[in-house]
Amino acid sequence: MRKRATAKEVADAAGVSKWTVIRAFTPGASIAEESKRKVLAAAAALNYSPNLLARSLATNSTNQVAVFVDDFSNPQKLPFLETLTERLQAEGLVAVLININTHFDHVHALLHADQRQVDAVILFGTAFRSETLSDLQLGRGTPPMFVLARDSQIEGVPAVVCDAELALREIVDHLHERGYRRPGFMTGATALSTALRRRQHFADFWKQKGVDEIAVLSAEKYSAEAGAVAVRSYLEQTARADRVDVLMCENDILALGAMDEIRSRFGLRIPEDIAVVGFDNYEFCGSPAYSLTTYEQPRQEMIQVIVGMIAGRLEPETVTLPGTLVIRTST
Amino acid sequence: MRKRATAKEVADAAGVSKWTVIRAFTPGASIAEESKRKVLAAAAALNYSPNLLARSLATNSTNQVAVFVDDFSNPQKLPFLETLTERLQAEGLVAVLININTHFDHVHALLHADQRQVDAVILFGTAFRSETLSDLQLGRGTPPMFVLARDSQIEGVPAVVCDAELALREIVDHLHERGYRRPGFMTGATALSTALRRRQHFADFWKQKGVDEIAVLSAEKYSAEAGAVAVRSYLEQTARADRVDVLMCENDILALGAMDEIRSRFGLRIPEDIAVVGFDNYEFCGSPAYSLTTYEQPRQEMIQVIVGMIAGRLEPETVTLPGTLVIRTST
DNA sequence: CACCTGTTTGCACCCGGTAGCAAAGAAAAT
DNA sequence: ATTTTCTTTGCTACCGGGTGCAAACAGGTG
Secondary structure: OOOOOOOHHHHHHHHHOHHHHHHOOOOOOOOOHHHHHHHHHHHHOOOOOOOOHHHHHHHOOEEEEEEEEOOOOOOOOOHHHHHHHHHHHEEEEEEEEEEEEOOOOOHHHHHHHHHHHOOEEEEEOOOOOOHHHHOOOOOOOOOEEEEOOOOOOOOOEEEEOOOOHHHHHHHHHHHHHHHOOEEEEOOHHHHHHHOHHHHHHHHHHHHHOOOOOEEEEEEEOOOOHHHHHHHHHHHOOOOOOOOEEEEOOOHHHHHHHHHHHHHHHHHOOOOOEEHHHHHHHHHHHHHHOOOOEEEEEEEEHHHHHHHHOOOOOOOOEEEEEEOEEEEEOOO | OOOOOOHHHHHHHHHHHHHHHHOOOOOOOOOOOHHHHHHHHHHHHHHOOOOOHHHHHHHHHHHEEEEOOOOOOOOHHHHHHHHHHHHHHHOOOOEEEEEOEOOOOOHHEEEHHHEEEEEEEEOOOOOOHHHHHHHOOOOOOOOEEEOOOOOOOOOOOOOOEEEEEHHHHHHHHHHHHHOOOOEEEOOOOOOHHHHOHHHHHHHHHHOOOOOOOOOEEOOOOOHHHHHHHHHHHHHHOHHHHHHOEEEEEOHHHHHHHHHHHHHHHOOOOOOOEEEEEEEOOOOHHHHOOOOOOOEEOOOOHHHHHHHHHHHHOOOOOOEEOOOEEEEOOOO
């Protein structure tokens, strides 16, 4: 049961001091070609590689980034995670995925991340109030935080988001042009909903078009089931003549759940009886079974920017990026 | 820009030695009530918490588990990640999510995980050959590895999987009972496919029923698009009379893509013209738009077991767990 | 050959904890 | 009061590397 070789052991094998070994593994360090070759040979023989833990302790940088996620119900999280890990790894960073839930809340997670000395914390689509931060009163040592795909509600914490104002303007313009005049909006979990600003802009732009009243449907959370329940209770309680002619859902998952319910339970046609719009452009929205009009977030760009800020190439500041309206047959 | 407080600083503030401070933060350590109170007060004032990095270096255990993922196209990965992180965190462990791709392959990742001294590596649905391991010749120090949701192809590396034999038996029994006699099977990316053993068992059980011939459709990868392409080329090349009456797809994503294509491009009915079966029970399979018969992996149990083995409560060994056949209207 | 300059190398000390032993202090037994 | 025993505390050594400086070793010049 041999342990990992240490720099000292390699040094002895190569007939140099351990510092010379370290230099051989430090790019740009002052070391003679000759000894570097000797060291690398000895290192290869002993199968040595530097212990990143020890290095992190000494250099005070771990090259680890904590990623907080508190809602795994949106499948859109997966491609984001894919791109995020890929980009981080390209920068020599690695993602520590933290599941924020009732057993492990933001306070826990933040304390933990701090204790582990991560280089940064990404709040990915997750919410917490400023008070939480002041409760913790983590000193200056706290790792820098960034919010991804959600408005920051914390002073001094930058966010990288899709431009909700632009998105909703494009959506409302499109709907108005198509002739819809009785819009409805379905929100998801209230805690998360306000920060997305989607409902607010939706209402604002309709107002500009002269439509003041927006029917609001509230889903309990962001799931297809919740979307179905919300639309069911709406349709059951609303006379045919009073119903909306287009329903914008806060995200695709709600929209897909709503579409299923609208068609199979109420036998209504989409978009003839009710048009539906989602948000995110989740993979299945394009399937012929749904063909949902939706809005795609600029995932690559958003992640490019947030990783750039973490790597120090970009100034940390809130950045708003334009996405793309994807028009399909649900409108 | 104050740094984190250290044990030494707290010690000075509390008028004790740094070892006493450490004891106050070590559960079950021998320390007087009185001094513990003093230390905790001083620690609170200075906002001290132990540096886990330094602790890891000294104790030689990081409480970090590397999770390798190389295919983010299957949305089923997300609930697995959710449950996995939750369970790991409940054990005081944390997941380091590593994206295996062309820029960062298994060798890189393994070396990295080793350098970071992670406590274990989970190969989540990912593949690599034994040779890769011997190429690396990581000594004894290598962190223990476990394969999740996929057969292990490496000697001595245990896997936790859904029982494919049982699953396919149940599926074939069900299909046979429903009267299907001309089965087809759609495989995904070949590199991953064999390890799942699904096709093999599918063929074996049909043979037992006296059906020797299985039509095989090969998709390029595990995506809805690839599933659609595979079924399209099959249906275009196969006369109506020669076609399969039931198509089993290696996973749900292929199945959903195939269903879309079968219905919208070829105008065929499911299940009357062709029945379809998937695997995984991904959320949208239950939607009325698809209503796909599929097989659900025992996610909770699998993760319970693998985390138990990592935490040392369970003997590390390959474990095969039974899943559940979910019958819907696609068969 | 002495002198200067530039490159290599070794060293003491540090990063922030942990382990285990030995000394000091307090309580119990003689 | 003395000895024994248990609890509490301090200390040395260590985990595996990193930093900045000084010594050692070149090579070139006058």
